[in-house]
Amino acid sequence: MKPDVYAANCPTRQILDRIGDKWAVLILLLLREEPMRFNQLRRAIEGISQKMLSQVLKSLERDGLLRRHAIATVPVTVEYSITQLGLTLAGAVDPLRDWAEQNLKDVLAAQRSYDAQQKEAA
Template sequence: MKPDVYAANCPTRQILDRVGDKWAVLILLLLREEPMRFNQLRRTIEGISQKMLSQVLKSLERDGLIKRLAIATVPVTVEYSITQLGLTLAAAVDPLRDWAEQNLKDVLAAQRHYDAQKEEEAA
């Protein structure tokens, strides 16, 4: 079966869901810099809950984008690192991060303009 992202049952949609998940993207970009432990990730990524971080890490590991290494210490230390496959995805989404940073002012201005128009229409 040839992949067709527009078909409802095509597995490529699951991959695009991962790419569209802000938490997954942020985790991949961080792990591209260096391996990190769970709490390091949670402290660095503001706003992510412990539950959400755990879920996203499991999904990324299942997809082969990161690997989890349990180190025999007391208590056990768990470190996450990006895989070769994850590096390719991080390289693909990094230009989106750049675009967001470079165009932030324009997007915010467009949002303000839109909101002002809607307020005028409602009045």
């Protein structure tokens, strides 16, 4: 059966959910630079909770986009690194990040204009 992203039960929607998850994207972009430990990631990504980071890391590992490596120390050190599959996704997402950075002013201006029109109409 050919994937159909518009079909409610198509598994490609799960992949799109991952791509649309800001935390997953930010984690992948960071890990593309270098492997990192949990607390390094948490400090680097402002606003992410410990619980959310843990959940997203598990999801990305399950999807084959990152690798979890436990190092035998006391306490155990865990390091996360991006996989080859994760690199392909990070490469695909990079232009979206660039677009967001380049068009931020225009989007914010459009939002202010819309909000002002809504306020006048109320």
